[in-house]
Amino acid sequence: MLKSRKSLRTGAVLLAAVMLVTSMAAAMAQGKIKSPIVISRPADSDNLDYVMQDGNVNIWMFNLTLEGLVKSSDDGTKIEPMLADSWDISKDMLTYTFHLKKGLKFSDGTPVTGADWVFSLTRARDAKGSAWAFSLEGIKEIKAPNDTTVVITLIKPWAPILADLAMFNASVTSKAYFEKVGAEGFSQKPIGTGPYAITEWKKGEYILFDKNQYYWRPGLPKTPQIKVTVVADDNTRMLQLQAGDVDATTFVPWNRMAELNGVALPSTETRYIQMNSTKKVLSDVRVRQALDMATDKASMSKLILFGYGEPAKGFMAKSGPFWNAGLKTNPYDPAKAKKLLADAGYPDGFDVTITVPSGNTVNASIATVLKEQWSKVGVKVTIQTLEAATLTPAYKRLELDITLRAWTNDMVDASQQVDYACVYANIKNFSTGWQDAKVEKLAADAKSELDNNKRKAMYYQIQELYQQAMPMVTLFHVPYPVAMNKKLKGFVQTPLGNYRFENLVLEK
Amino acid sequence: MEQLNYILKRTLQIIPVLFFVTILIFVMMRLIPGDPASVMLGDKATPELLKQVQARMGLDKPYLVQYLIFLRNLLSFDFGNSLLYVVPVSQLLAKRIVVTLTLTIMAAIFVIVISFPLGYLAGRKKDRLPDQIIRTSALVALSMPQFWLGILCLLLFGLKLRWFPVGGWGSDWGEHLRSLVLPAFTEALATSALMIRNLRNNVVDVARSDYVDFARSKGLKESVVRSRHIVRNALISTVTLLALRIGGMLGGAVIIETVFALPGVGSLMVQSVFSRDYSVVQAVVFMFASLVLVVNLITDVSYSFLDPRVKLE
Numbered sequence: 001m002l003k004s005r006k007s008l009r010t011g012a013v014l015l016a017a018v019m020l021v022t023s024m025a026a027a028m029a030q031g032k033i034k035s036p037i038v039i040s041r042p043a044d045s046d047n048l049d050y051v052m053q054d055g056n057v058n059i060w061m062f063n064l065t066l067e068g069l070v071k072s073s074d075d076g077t078k079i080e081p082m083l084a085d086s087w088d089i090s091k092d093m094l095t096y097t098f099h100l101k102k103g104l105k106f107s108d109g110t111p112v113t114g115a116d117w118v119f120s121l122t123r124a125r126d127a128k129g130s131a132w133a134f135s136l137e138g139i140k141e142i143k144a145p146n147d148t149t150v151v152i153t154l155i156k157p158w159a160p161i162l163a164d165l166a167m168f169n170a171s172v173t174s175k176a177y178f179e180k181v182g183a184e185g186f187s188q189k190p191i192g193t194g195p196y197a198i199t200e201w202k203k204g205e206y207i208l209f210d211k212n213q214y215y216w217r218p219g220l221p222k223t224p225q226i227k228v229t230v231v232a233d234d235n236t237r238m239l240q241l242q243a244g245d246v247d248a249t250t251f252v253p254w255n256r257m258a259e260l261n262g263v264a265l266p267s268t269e270t271r272y273i274q275m276n277s278t279k280k281v282l283s284d285v286r287v288r289q290a291l292d293m294a295t296d297k298a299s300m301s302k303l304i305l306f307g308y309g310e311p312a313k314g315f316m317a318k319s320g321p322f323w324n325a326g327l328k329t330n331p332y333d334p335a336k337a338k339k340l341l342a343d344a345g346y347p348d349g350f351d352v353t354i355t356v357p358s359g360n361t362v363n364a365s366i367a368t369v370l371k372e373q374w375s376k377v378g379v380k381v382t383i384q385t386l387e388a389a390t391l392t393p394a395y396k397r398l399e400l401d402i403t404l405r406a407w408t409n410d411m412v413d414a415s416q417q418v419d420y421a422c423v424y425a426n427i428k429n430f431s432t433g434w435q436d437a438k439v440e441k442l443a444a445d446a447k448s449e450l451d452n453n454k455r456k457a458m459y460y461q462i463q464e465l466y467q468q469a470m471p472m473v474t475l476f477h478v479p480y481p482v483a484m485n486k487k488l489k490g491f492v493q494t495p496l497g498n499y500r501f502e503n504l505v506l507e508k
Numbered sequence: 509m510e511q512l513n514y515i516l517k518r519t520l521q522i523i524p525v526l527f528f529v530t531i532l533i534f535v536m537m538r539l540i541p542g543d544p545a546s547v548m549l550g551d552k553a554t555p556e557l558l559k560q561v562q563a564r565m566g567l568d569k570p571y572l573v574q575y576l577i578f579l580r581n582l583l584s585f586d587f588g589n590s591l592l593y594v595v596p597v598s599q600l601l602a603k604r605i606v607v608t609l610t611l612t613i614m615a616a617i618f619v620i621v622i623s624f625p626l627g628y629l630a631g632r633k634k635d636r637l638p639d640q641i642i643r644t645s646a647l648v649a650l651s652m653p654q655f656w657l658g659i660l661c662l663l664l665f666g667l668k669l670r671w672f673p674v675g676g677w678g679s680d681w682g683e684h685l686r687s688l689v690l691p692a693f694t695e696a697l698a699t700s701a702l703m704i705r706n707l708r709n710n711v712v713d714v715a716r717s718d719y720v721d722f723a724r725s726k727g728l729k730e731s732v733v734r735s736r737h738i739v740r741n742a743l744i745s746t747v748t749l750l751a752l753r754i755g756g757m758l759g760g761a762v763i764i765e766t767v768f769a770l771p772g773v774g775s776l777m778v779q780s781v782f783s784r785d786y787s788v789v790q791a792v793v794f795m796f797a798s799l800v801l802v803v804n805l806i807t808d809v810s811y812s813f814l815d816p817r818v819k820l821e
Binding site for chain 2: 129184388392
């Protein structure tokens with residue numbers, strides 16, 4: 001009896017001691033002032049070599065530290081001057097001469113030279129294994145007659161060249177620094193002329209950005225330090241915002257947006273139902289059209305995106321250039337869908353499998369809603385879940401019936417998305433297996449057509465042909481969900497996804 | 509001397525096991541579909557690009573060559589570079605091990621502090637009120653999902669009371685320890701429940717045994733009977749259980765780490781499996797295999813201290 005009470009007491013004392021030590025430590029910790037603006041996201045970057053990387057976790061951060069000759073505007077619709085004040089284009093449209101700002105410096109204080117430009121752009125064009133090398137492959141020669149002039153010569157007239165040069169992979173970095181730290185060291189701490197420089201990167205925890213002391217725009221950036229933290233769990237990430245531990249958080253779950261006063265920022269994200277046209281049933285365009293008509297996109301968007309998205313018009317990004325707002329799309333019409341299926345030889349519908357990546361709640365919800373909606377026209381859906389890294393090679397080999405995909409643009413031009421969607425050699429047209437010679441020729445011609453109106457007509461036509469062929473059912477245009485402290489101003493995320501924080505400030 | 513011999517023998521036995529582990533993990537990682545290059549490139553992986561990135565990662569070499577490189581590096585205690593992060597795996601692991609180790613130690617302390625007294629008390633008060641209360645609470649604790657309990661703790665102690673931070677790891681040891689209290693407690697609760705039930709049953713059994721009656725009839729003081737005969741014997745299987753659980757916790761408490769945003773080994777491991785970062789997975793599995801083997805060895809050795817009848821051979 002005595003003994004048990006004693007051991008209980010010992011236990012209590014021990015517990016109290018642990019609590020005491022930790023709370024003392026806590027009190028000490030609280031004495032410090034929280035200075036940086038803290039922004040949380042669900043996943044960390046893995047490698048910041050801006051020429052080689054293509055994951056959104058990496059590329060969306062590049063505008064904080066890196067700048068190029070030109071840039072995409074904050075609203076993602078046009079090209080604006082960046083480090084180049086102006087440029088001349090030769091009559092034959094093959095030579096672009098950029099006139100740069102004077103006195104530019106990298107964040108380590110060294111001046112930006114012509115050699116840096118030649119090095120950076122050449123590396124961006126020639127790097128093996130870069131997902132972006134294609135964007136600069138039309139460049140024949142890069143020259144810098146002096147430190148404030150860059151001359152780019154093209155192989156042939158190339159309409160998207162300015163949009164290509166506005167991409168992060170065409171940023172300027174210090175040749176000397178790159179050679180000093182090597183490619184691996186560079187991927188950990190790239191430097192450029194951007195408003196911030198990376199001072200510390202703890203993998204899986206946070207990246208600390210400090211103000212670039214040599215930044216060329218006076219008075220910017222407004223905030224001396226920004227900490228971008230990683231919190232994988234959605235609930236915890238939202239709790240931290242509510243507790244005031246972070247000032248802004250990204251990838252807010254749609255069902256929490258209203259409660260957290262979230263903002264839906266315009267984006268180029270489009271979600272699709274990717275259908276495998278090499279499967280017998282789905283090879284019939286009538287079946288693909290029927291599935292489009294059998295999908296009630298408006299109610300699905302309300303159900304899954306809580307009213308923050310909108311049914312998609314065509315496969316191209318709504319906030320990007322050359323999006324055809326007047327495109328004629330199918331209304332939700334299950335009766336007509338049923339008739340089309342009957343015409344195609346499936347009066348009683350058919351069985352089909354939708355494969356979704358595990359752990360992706362939005363895709364799982366879409367698949368569930370599709371199962372219900374398509375059952376009305378007799379299509380019986382089986383939902384299969386695969387781990388993401390297993391799923392990707394499977395649909396790339398055209399092994400699956402239907403998968404759910406999303407796309408965001410990386411450049412202010414239609415050519416990138418159209419290349420992946422319509423030029424088979426790239427990725428089998430978003431792994432649909434569908435091919436169309438006419439669309440493919442239009443896609444190629446539109447890249448070398450320099451008359452903007454003609455280009456526009458071509459891209460409009462591509463969207464119409466794509467709509468008729470329906471290799472994918474496009475679901476909705478989806479914005480970027482962000483929630484933040486009411487006092488936080490100047491949070492910019494362009495429709496391409498890039499964060500721009502030079503005007504970010506926490507008001508008193 | 510006998511003990512030393514035993515420890516030496518067991519340590520040597522670890523080597524072939526670890527060798528087998530290297531083969532197993534190497535083969536298993538490559539048997540699952542998808543490779544790091546295709547995961548990294550995602551939708552933008554044109555066939556040509558895929559080949560270039562695979563070559564950069566060294567995945568174009570034959571499997572045997574890749575394995576031999578892995579083995580050669582291992583012998584010089586070098587885990588190689590992460591395919592994804594490009595930095596040395598050891599650098600990635602070093603910090604995360606500190607997090608996981610500290611979390612495990614704190615959780616183990618919580619487990620001991622919670623379960624030893626309560627388990628003993630429940631056993632001594634078999635079927636009476638304290639036993640009923642403790643048994644019921646243990647059952648509740650055992651059946652609560654960890655992520656849910658974690659969120660509840662964050663809501664109450666983090667958001668409402670502000671005693672502890674809402675997840676994260678902090679930047680100095682004061683903050684580290686403070687941010688570990690809730691996750692360690694959450695992690696400890698289920699294990700404690702398990703141990704309480706185990707210890708209670710042991711205490712009940714041991715208290716009924718002949719040698720305890722004999723000890724009493726010898727005229728030993730009740731406190732001596734309890735500490736030397738009941739507690740000591742009851743603890744043997746409980747300690748085994750604790751060691752097993754600690755081994756499990758060291759392997760990374762993925763759910764806890766995710767909910768509390770702790771940069772521990774578990775989340776690194778899961779993320780590396782998803783991104784097929786072969787070198788990180790190989791390193792982590794190898795390290796944990798070693799750790800579990802060592803913990804098992806320590807457990808076996810500790811039996812001989814708890815129970816002198818246990819011969820080490």
